[in-house]
Each structure stands twice: as structure tokens, then as C-alpha cells.
Amino acid sequence: MAINSESGQNVLRIGMAGLGTVAQGLLTLLNQNAERITRQAGMPIEVVRIASRSRKPEIDIGDAVFDSDLESLLDDDVDVVVELIGGVDSARELISSALRQGKPIVTANKAVLASHGNDWFNGSAVLGIEASVAGGIPIMSTLKNGLSGNSVDWLVGIINGTCNYILTAMDEQGSSFTDALAKAQELGYAEADPGFDVDGVDAAQKLSLLAALAFDIPITLDDTYIEGISGVTVEDLRYARELGFRIRHVGVARRNGEKFETRVHPALISATDLIGDVSGVANAVIVGANAVGLILLVGPGAGGLPTASAVLGDLIEIARGTYSRMRIGQNEGARLPIVATESRYYLNIPAADRPGVFGEIGDILRQSGISMEGVIQKQAAVRQTDGEPWVPIVMVTGRAVEASMDDALDRLSSLESVRGRVRRIRVADFDY
Numbered sequence: 001m002a003i004n005s006e007s008g009q010n011v012l013r014i015g016m017a018g019l020g021t022v023a024q025g026l027l028t029l030l031n032q033n034a035e036r037i038t039r040q041a042g043m044p045i046e047v048v049r050i051a052s053r054s055r056k057p058e059i060d061i062g063d064a065v066f067d068s069d070l071e072s073l074l075d076d077d078v079d080v081v082v083e084l085i086g087g088v089d090s091a092r093e094l095i096s097s098a099l100r101q102g103k104p105i106v107t108a109n110k111a112v113l114a115s116h117g118n119d120w121f122n123g124s125a126v127l128g129i130e131a132s133v134a135g136g137i138p139i140m141s142t143l144k145n146g147l148s149g150n151s152v153d154w155l156v157g158i159i160n161g162t163c164n165y166i167l168t169a170m171d172e173q174g175s176s177f178t179d180a181l182a183k184a185q186e187l188g189y190a191e192a193d194p195g196f197d198v199d200g201v202d203a204a205q206k207l208s209l210l211a212a213l214a215f216d217i218p219i220t221l222d223d224t225y226i227e228g229i230s231g232v233t234v235e236d237l238r239y240a241r242e243l244g245f246r247i248r249h250v251g252v253a254r255r256n257g258e259k260f261e262t263r264v265h266p267a268l269i270s271a272t273d274l275i276g277d278v279s280g281v282a283n284a285v286i287v288g289a290n291a292v293g294l295i296l297l298v299g300p301g302a303g304g305l306p307t308a309s310a311v312l313g314d315l316i317e318i319a320r321g322t323y324s325r326m327r328i329g330q331n332e333g334a335r336l337p338i339v340a341t342e343s344r345y346y347l348n349i350p351a352a353d354r355p356g357v358f359g360e361i362g363d364i365l366r367q368s369g370i371s372m373e374g375v376i377q378k379q380a381a382v383r384q385t386d387g388e389p390w391v392p393i394v395m396v397t398g399r400a401v402e403a404s405m406d407d408a409l410d411r412l413s414s415l416e417s418v419r420g421r422v423r424r425i426r427v428a429d430f431d432y
């Protein structure tokens with residue numbers, strides 16, 4: 001910290017990496033909310049250095065010194081580094097160097113934390129990570145501080161704003177997946193490589209961080225089940241609605257005996273569920289813990305200002321000297337494989353439109369111990385492939401172990417009367 005020569009006050013001097021969406025949000029907030037930030041932090045917070053690939057002259061960086069070399073942020077005149085470049089390699093180098101020097105660093109980068117966080121957590125240097133999950137929602141400090149005296153049993157989240165935006169647009173406007181993704185990119189919601197969002201990797205990285213903080217276990221992506229949203233169709237969303245559900249992309253982390261279940265995938269959520277109405281780019285996380293019962297946090301999961309708000313929360317705690325370190329165990333965290341988890345399922349079966357087919361399908365499900373709870377078979381939906389009429393049979397099943405469902409799906413697909421891929425989406429039944 002430096003003493004400002006004019007005011008005689010302490011100043012927290014920031015070196016910021018990146019000049020993109022979140023970095024610009026941080027510059028705006030530091031300017032807009034300067035008075036409140038100074039009061040809360042006990043001192044002004046000023047960006048004194050910026051290092052980024054390109055200068056962007058249209059952005060007002062005040063008195064900050066610009067450099068294209070990230071190492072310039074490790075100078076003695078920087079008290080805290082803020083990493084807002086994204087990606088893994090350069091970010092890892094910057095974070096490791098800062099921590100080695102004992103310089104506090106704040107990052108919004110879940111990708112680098114998911115791959116290297118285990119090396120950095122439990123250390124003595126300060127690493128601020130609030131902005132890395134769920135944008136403006138203060139879920140990390142809720143887990144790390146507010147709930148740290150609880151045993152967390154489970155958490156469920158809508159933690160990828162792009163997936164949620166796309167599914168909402170397909171559901172409410174009937175947009176195609178491609179059009180909805182293009183719009184999300186135009187609005188700046190999608191990551192630079194939208195594959196990370198729509199394939200579920202971004203959500204899995206965030207879930208691995210949430211699980212680490214919730215259960216004090218190491219971060220691991222390897223045993224997390226990852227499924228994206230590209231297989232969900234407008235038709236699935238419409239049938240789900242008829243059955244009283246919405247389809248959302250969810251992350252689920254649950255204590256299951258000695259093991260932990262961690263999975264991200266599309267799921268049917270009851271329209272009346274606490275998070276059934278979470279639409280557009282919003283995120284939500286519900287935590288179930290033994291002392292508090294249930295906590296629900298909902299808010300903006302992305303965007304420059306909301307994410308900068310989370311970065312600032314960390315910076316203010318650092319200025320106060322009250323930032324609490326991450327404490328996670330090193331040897332626990334064995335995962336329950338997805339085939340051993342249990343769920344209800346939405347099935348969409350393209351079946352020949354002739355008598356007896358429904359019975360064949362029912363027999364296979366029954367033999368696997370799977371019941372049918374809600375069934376829609378629309379004659380109005382009859383289609384033709386190679387002159388053969390077929391119709392989608394849509395149902396929600398009773399609870400089944402995933403391995404039994406996989407087996408039943410294999411057998412259904414081999415039926416002559418089943419005319420294509422059976423679409424399966426898990427139903428998220430939360431134990432509130």
C-alpha cells in the first residue's frame with residue numbers, strides 16, 4: 001500500500017491484466033462508486049498499471065501506466081494484481097508469479113482455477129476467486145465464509161448464462177439453437193470459444209470449484225460427468241412444457257455416502273421449482289446444508305459490471321485485511337460415476353405409427369424396472385421417413401439407476417419399430 005502524497009491517505013494500488021469486458025467494468029465501477037468503495041475499503045482503490053495485448057485508445061485508463069508485458073504488474077508499485085485475461089497458460093504464469101512473491105491476486109478465471117487451483121489453495125498468499133463462478137452472485141464467499149460452519153450436503157446451480165440464454169430463447173421464442181447462440185455471442189454472453197459453454201465444460205469447471213469449497217475436496221474435472229445442450233431440440237422444450245417442466249442446463253454436486261456426485265447436463269426442472277423460472281443470462285445456485293437448511297442465490301451470471309462487482313468485493317476485503325484463505329482437503333473427494341446415479345428421465349422415442357409398438361416399448365422399460373409416469377403420443381405429430389409413418393412417443397419415467405436406463409435405451413434402439421435416436425434428458429428432482 002502507498003501513501004497518497006496529496007491526501008496523506010493509504011491507497012490500494014491495482015495492477016490489472018486485460019482490457020476486455022470485465023476489466024472495463026472494473027474501471028467503470030471504480031469510477032462510479034468511488035466514494036462508497038473508499039469508505040468500505042478504508043482507502044481509495046486505484047488502477048495504477050494495466051497490462052494487456054492491445055492498448056484500445058478509446059478506453060479511458062486515467063493515470064494508469066499501460067504496458068503490453070504482463071510481468072510489469074509484478075512491480076513493487078502494485079499492491080494487488082487482478083487477472084482478467086482469461087485462458088490458461090499466461091494466466092497461470094501470472095498468478096503463480098504473483099503468489100510466489102506473496103502479492104495478492106484476484107481472478108475471474110474459472111478455467112485456470114479448475115486446472116491449477118489445487119496448487120494454489122491452502123497457501124499463505126491471498127487468491128481472490130469470487131468472480132470466477134456465477135458472475136455477480138456472491139456464492140464463493142457464501143460457501144467460504146457464511147456457510148463455513150455447516151456441513152454442505154448438496155448444491156444445484158444454473159451456472160452457465162450462455163446455455164441458459166440459449167435454452168430460454170429456444171423455449172420462449174422458438175429460436176433455433178444456432179440463432180440463439182449467434183444472439184448470445186452478439187450480446188457478449190458467450191466465451192471466446194462458445195464450445196466451452198454449449199458443451200458444458202465451462203459449467204463443469206465452475207461446478208468443480210463450487211464442490212471444492214462446499215465439501216472441502218480437491219478440484220477435479222476428471223470424474224465430473226459433462227454433457228452440453230446441443231442435443232436439446234425446440235420440440236423437447238415444447239413437450240417438457242406440456243408435462244409441466246422447463247429445460248435448463250444444471251450443475252449438481254451431492255454428497256453420497258463417502259463419495260461425491262458431480263455432474264453437469266441439461267435437465268427438466270418443474271416449472272414451479274425455485275429455479276424453474278430462472279431465465280436468460282441469469283444464474284442461480286441453491287445450497288443445502290445441515291444447519292441453515294436451504295439457501296438460494298439468483299442473479300446475473302455474466303456481464304462486465306456484475307463480474308466486476310465480484311472482483312471489487314474481493315479487493316475491498318483485501319484492503320481491509322480481512323480476506324479469508326481457501327482451505328480444502330487433499331485426499332478426499334472420490335466420485336460416484338454417473339452410471340450409479342439415480343434419476344427420473346424424459347424420453348422422446350421416434351416410434352413406428354402402428355398398433356403394438358407402445359406395448360413393445362413398455363415391455364422393455366418394465367423389464368429394466370422402469371415405470372412410465374407421464375406419456376404424450378400425438379397423432380398430429382405423425383411424420384414420414386422413407387414412406388413409413390412414425391410418431392414421437394414422449395414420456396417421463398419413474399426413478400431409475402442410470403445403468404438400467406442405458407441398458408433399456410440400447411434395447412429400445414435395436415427395436416425395428418424405433419426409427420432413430422431416442423432422446424433422453426434427466427429430470428432434476430431436488431430434495432428440498
Ligand SMILES: NC(=O)c1ccc[n+]([C@@H]2O[C@H](COP(=O)([O-])OP(=O)(O)OC[C@H]3O[C@@H](n4cnc5c(N)ncnc54)[C@H](OP(=O)(O)O)[C@@H]3O)[C@@H](O)[C@H]2O)c1
Nearest residue numbers: 018019020021022052053054084085086090108109302303
Ligand atoms: N465476460 C463475462 O461476463 C465474464 C463473467 C465471469 C467471468 N469472466 C471471466 O473473466 C475473464 C475475462 O473475461 P472477459 O469477458 O473480460 O474477456 P475479454 O473481453 O475477452 O477480455 C480479455 C482481455 O485480455 C486480453 N488478453 C487476452 N489474453 C492475453 C494475453 N495472453 N496477454 C495479454 N492480454 C491478453 C485481451 O486483449 P485483446 O483485447 O487484445 O484481445 C482482452 O483485453 C475470463 O477469465 C472470463 O472467463 C467473464
